[in-house]
Amino acid sequence: MTMEIQVTVNGTAYTKDVEPRVLLVDFIRSSLGLTGTHIGCDTTSCGACTVLLDGQPVKSCTMFAVQANAASLGTVEGLKQNGALHPIQEAFKEHHGLQCGFCTPGMMLVGSALIAENPHPTDDEVRWAISGNLCRCTGYMNIVSAIQAAGAAGEGN
């Protein structure tokens, strides 16, 4: 049994039929083909599946797609605007804020939500904000630097 849902993702409206048990992350990846949202632990621990739900970062492995009916979602594919990288993407590139890249979409979305509220976060504030997102490669120093740099750069625009 499926249900029809309407959801806006990165500004584009979609109408789709989904089974209630389909997780939001699987809907985004399989039904919408937006594979920048990753499945890491699949147990609400790692944050690789982070998306913005009406602007707030949440774990899309721990929500059903039907719950996103009428909501507005942001994924990593939506960060780029008019062909230009988002300041957070520039900063992750510039500050080597990634190694394998698996956690990066989640880190960038959490970072973008943080700097939207607080453009000049301290180290502690950044570390607190990303404490639900795990990086298993490179550690967090460059991720913290990148988010801070993006905040500073974004404000200059």
Add this chain to the structure above:
Amino acid sequence: MFPPSFEYSAPGSLSEAMALLGDLGDEGRVLAGGQSLIPMMKLRLAQPAHLVDINGLKELSYVRREDGHLAIGALARHAEIVKSPLVGEVSKSMAAAAPWIADPLVRNRGTLCGSVAHCDPEGDWNSVMLAVGASVVAASSSGERVIPIADFVVDFFTNSLRPGEMVKEVRVPVPAGASGGSYDKLERKIGDYATVGVATHLELDRGGRISQAGIGLTSVHNHNLKATAAEQILVGQGPSDGLFAEAAEAAAQACQPSSDVRGPADYKRAVVREYTKRGLAKALAGARGEK
């Protein structure tokens, strides 16, 4: 991971939700934040036949001060508790615990009422609720009843809701006089369950004696444990380090931790003893306005 199939409803009003839950009885389960329920469904530890999603009922999304208590609605998310200035005014124990619930992303979605209803002995909120003497408003199509938290928390993942009822609100009493509280959580990393968590709450009378005392323990029993014997040691007494040590010993004796990946039982009991002592000292300092 996919959970088994279920029916899904997203009622547009509280009365519609109540009617649906009444019809469904044991088959129905409320879906609020889903941060515990959905993982359990994915692991097939929970297989509700029908989910009643209350996320559309914005009238349940509140933290407000009412006559004699702080009222937390069924849709108030942990992140809102962290931000609400009312919480710290009423309960220092709640304000201390809120930032340590799960992780920031889970706090954006999970709810206090859902966590209370879940009755996971490793959940933090019920220890705080036991310490502060909260109560739970259970609503159904036939009305509401108010359940003291000590009667609500029954056992391992077991509350005293009847079929067709849902937690509509949690109420935290506004202390009569000077009060303080704490929540100390030992965890291996953010987002892990507590190895041990200790909530304390103290109220002082005008003469500086302890008029109310509450201690709630996380992850050291089949359910969040109210350390009643320890509380009784404190009430009516003038606070002192010796008295707090005696209460801490009683709390340590009351708990029954199990040895697991987070540590051996003796270690957890020792942490309960130390955290209770420290927590009571913090609660006293808070009640005296020292911090």
